[in-house]
Amino acid sequence: LAKTTQPISMDSYEGQEVNITCSHNNIATNDYITWYQQFPSQGPRFIIQGYKTKVTNEVASLFIPADRKSSTLSLPRVSLSDTAVYYCLVGVRDTGRRALTFGSGTRLQVQP
């Protein structure tokens, strides 16, 4: 799996938009980009997955530039409950059949 680099931590305030960027310079042609969210003392939860351009769901948006060497997870109008660790993972779409390799993740702290 391609290695990913994310900021260790980020701080924000309620109501702001938060953008977390992940670098994956060695991403392969068949690789997809997936983001997971983990609250303290809970298992990770799937947020969003994409291959190129932009993907949006009810929780977040994922922006992927043409060279796919990075991606940005965008959380609109965060609330206190969005305080969590966010992991960016890169791998073939069939990662459901393989174990996931987690990097250090980004610890997001949302302040009131």
Next chain:
Amino acid sequence: GAVVSQHPSRVICKSGTSVKIECRSLDFQATTMFWYRQFPKQSLMLMATSNEGSKATYEQGVEKDKFLINHASLTLSTLTVTSAHPEDSSFYICSAPSASGGAGADTQYFGPGTRLTVL
């Protein structure tokens, strides 16, 4: 979405005892499940791959005789920490891939985790 449960959610035991943790896929079948361990403020680290009907595959550095894995059925995998010691205290998480088709088919579903404290 698919649900994975774990039991117990937390356990405290004395050093030298064995602890069994169950991981169940509630509304889907999983021929493969994964076990992770997470220490405080750290990321998840894969321990082993649990395979229904065959032996588990362990990651390098994980003692197979200490962490016994049994994939008893298509919906149940168990992790037994044998002769637990304080250094085994950690957060243990299992995951299972969804077998359904569609956009969400290629993601994994994680259990809520089990907090093990060895005194």
